[in-house]
Amino acid sequence: MTTLEIQTNKIRILSLAFLFVLSICAGVALSYYLYLDGQFSLKLVGVLIFAIPIMLFILWFSGKKIIDKKPGLVLDSRGIIDNVSLSEIGIISWSNITKVSIIKHNYSQFLLIYLKNNDSIMSRLSGFKKRIAKNNIEKFGTPFIINISNLKIDNLELLKIIQNKIQTN
Known part of the structure; x- marks a missing residue:
């Protein structure tokens, strides 16, 4: 089998990160407005303490994926390498893959790869x-799940390629 390298859809990752950060910033702005209005509460502080580190993690992870030169997914003679x-x-x-399927979950398409072990x-x-x-x-019955909405390939084409490789092994 020749090596197939599938690139990451960096524009989608950047767009989702931007929307997430925008929503966190809106929450911070709302909190500031409530503070000025005298309606600030400890619950709101707790939410902010929780939301800001998550925002920083999402920014870090998204930035890492955007500047990464590695392909998002590699299919070669050895198996599947997931970098996304x-x-x-x-x-x-x-030899460890038994079957694959695609599901839609939370507005994204996921490739579920079921394993023998x-x-x-x-x-x-x-x-x-x-x-x-x-x-x-x-949640899904397998540890190996790939968000294929973040890859630059048709979902059904990827599914066919992987199923053909499983059948030949």
Whole structure:
């Protein structure tokens, strides 16, 4: 198999980050307005303390993906390498993949890659990445989920390519 490198849709990532930051800024402005109006509360302070670090993390992650030169997804003779997801699990060998499917969840398309052995992936992860993978297993039945809305490829074309490779292995 020749190597297929699929680029990240950087404009979409930048747009989503901008909208998220804009909504956080609107919340901060509203908080300031409420403070000036004398309606400021401790609950609002708690929300701000929670929202600002999340905003900084989203900005950091989005910026990292936008300046990254690596392709978002690589399909080669060894397997699938995911560079677009937050968890970035690493290479998943073709022999460990049982099936793939596409679902729509929260306005995005996701490629679910079901594995013969989830433990082989989970043993490579630690900390935050392991928590993401566990959440994915609880919600979707697999640790390996790729947001294909953030890739520059037709969803069905990608699905066909991967299914053909699974059948040949």
